[in-house]
Amino acid sequence: MNGKFPQHFLWGGAVAANQVEGAYQADGKGLSTSDLQPQGIFGAITPRTAGDSGIKDVAIDFYHRYPEDIALFAEMGFKCLRTSIAWTRIFPQGDEETPNEAGLAFYDRLFDEMAKYGIQPLITLSHYEMPYGLVKHYGGWGDRRTIDFFERYARTVFERYKHKVKHWLTFNEINMSLHAPFTGVGLPQESDKSAVYQAIHHQLVASARAVKACHEIVPEGKIGNMLLGGILYPLSCKPEDLLETQRQNRDWLFFGDVQARGYYPAYMQRFFRENGIQVAISEEDRQTLRETIDFISFSYYMSGCVTADPAQYETARGNILDMVPNPHLASSEWGWQIDPLGLRYLLNVLYDRYQKPLFIVENGLGAKDRVEADGSIHDDYRINYLNDHLVQVAEAIDDGVEVMGYTSWGPIDLVSASKAEMSKRYGFIHVDRDDAGNGSLERRRKKSFYWYRDVIHSNGASLKTRS
Numbered sequence: 056m057n058g059k060f061p062q063h064f065l066w067g068g069a070v071a072a073n074q075v076e077g078a079y080q081a082d083g084k085g086l087s088t089s090d091l092q093p094q095g096i097f098g099a100i101t102p103r104t105a106g107d108s109g110i111k112d113v114a115i116d117f118y119h120r121y122p123e124d125i126a127l128f129a130e131m132g133f134k135c136l137r138t139s140i141a142w143t144r145i146f147p148q149g150d151e152e153t154p155n156e157a158g159l160a161f162y163d164r165l166f167d168e169m170a171k172y173g174i175q176p177l178i179t180l181s182h183y184e185m186p187y188g189l190v191k192h193y194g195g196w197g198d199r200r201t202i203d204f205f206e207r208y209a210r211t212v213f214e215r216y217k218h219k220v221k222h223w224l225t226f227n228e229i230n231m232s233l234h235a236p237f238t239g240v241g242l243p244q245e246s247d248k249s250a251v252y253q254a255i256h257h258q259l260v261a262s263a264r265a266v267k268a269c270h271e272i273v274p275e276g277k278i279g280n281m282l283l284g285g286i287l288y289p290l291s292c293k294p295e296d297l298l299e300t301q302r303q304n305r306d307w308l309f310f311g312d313v314q315a316r317g318y319y320p321a322y323m324q325r326f327f328r329e330n331g332i333q334v335a336i337s338e339e340d341r342q343t344l345r346e347t348i349d350f351i352s353f354s355y356y357m358s359g360c361v362t363a364d365p366a367q368y369e370t371a372r373g374n375i376l377d378m379v380p381n382p383h384l385a386s387s388e389w390g391w392q393i394d395p396l397g398l399r400y401l402l403n404v405l406y407d408r409y410q411k412p413l414f415i416v417e418n419g420l421g422a423k424d425r426v427e428a429d430g431s432i433h434d435d436y437r438i439n440y441l442n443d444h445l446v447q448v449a450e451a452i453d454d455g456v457e458v459m460g461y462t463s464w465g466p467i468d469l470v471s472a473s474k475a476e477m478s479k480r481y482g483f484i485h486v487d488r489d490d491a492g493n494g495s496l497e498r499r500r501k502k503s504f505y506w507y508r509d510v511i512h513s514n515g516a517s518l519k520t521r522s
């Protein structure tokens with residue numbers, strides 16, 4: 056793989072505030088939607104009561120242990136770390152006029168620590184959470200006023216960190232609101248499609264406003280969107296399967312189309328009409344949407360298949376989507392189908408479609424790890440998964456795709472989003488904590504830690520094409 060990755064390729068890892076920080080009420084932080092879903096993004100919405108607890112309340116205690124963790128990332132040679140700002144640390148209820156200084160100060164400390172090692176932050180403004188206050192008092196993204204609250208938050212953090220953070224993302228996996236509306240847009244799970252698309256529209260407008268604000272405030276800043284890259288293949292070459300696949304891929308590409316091109320694609324008019332979906336879009340909104348992102352970022356874990364006749368097939372479940380299994384692929388312990396070639400394909404699809412730089416901001420294998428008697432962890436399955444995907448990234452770069460960087464998901468074990476499990480581990484660094492919250496939180500390097508360090512140090516030359 057020698058020479059395929061560009062010289063300034065941003066190698067690193069990605070985490071999210073609500074899956075690592077813990078300290079869920081520290082220093083004035085307000086409750087977020089994630090705090091109300093202790094069982095994960097599909098779990099029941101649970102009001103918090105005095106004395107209760109959930110695994111995310113402590114998570115891996117990154118809020119207090121970040122210096123140790125950043126030092127470990129630096130030891131692997133990270134050039135970049137993706138994390139999110141917890142909106143509720145800055146605006147605890149969401150609608151305050153002035154930000155919470157203690158929350159702002161935390162991220163100053165975090166970014167300063169990263170700067171010590173030359174690790175660039177890649178910051179998501181909203182990763183699967185929003186202030187619960189905005190849900191309770193305004194109905195989340197269903198209400199236009201949330202756009203203004205978000206813009207105030209975005210402008211606040213751009214001003215504060217403009218000299219420390221140059222790469223920003225707006226909403227994590229913005230397309231997942233179709234499947235998990237509470238997590239995505241703060242609406243009840245059973246909301247009808249019109250309500251969800253209206254809330255999504257508000258979020259798209261808010262995203263464009265953040266892009267404008269970033270361009271105004273952050274010198275040399277770049278801001279991208281973030282898509283769940285759920286690429287789908289036709290199960291057969293039957294024309295009906297192909298058309299249905301195009302339709303289903305448009306369900307998620309729609310978000311990228313609006314954010315990268317600056318307007319609603321033509322195919323959505325028919326989709327809205329035939330599904331009885333009404334979305335109020337003002338002329339001013341249309342103007343706002345014209346402020347487009349600088350780059351496309353996305354997560355990639357698995358691909359799936361589509362048939363025009365789904366009743367005949369069992370579905371394979373990812374954390375968000377149900378897909379028809381591909382008979383040619385193996386699956387992870389969680390049933391996610393492993394498809395490294397799909398990453399090369401997806402990179403080419405997105406580059407052909409948008410001609411904007413791409414950033415792979417999540418990719419990884421959730422697996423159970425065994426700690427040996429001597430404390431070592433031999434996670435060859437993880438190494439193989441990541442190696443094979445990175446080989447395909449190199450191929451896509453060779454195809455001519457402009458790839459800015461790669462941040463693997465969960466470089467340190469964290470709480471999983473879908474079911475709030477610790478046992479589903481992604482890390483190069485093991486954290487001693489189980490699903491019940493027991494454990495010392497001690498950090499331990501896995502075999503993959505040394506493997507990834509070599510990949511970064513060799514700028515990808517150590518990757519191997521395996522048969």
Ligand code: BG6
Pocket residue numbers: 071074183227228283354374417421464470471472473474479
């Ligand atoms: C992505 C999310 O969907 O997948 C992450 O952006 C999440 O927050 C990751 O953790 C993996 O999913 P899970 O459910 O295994 O944590």
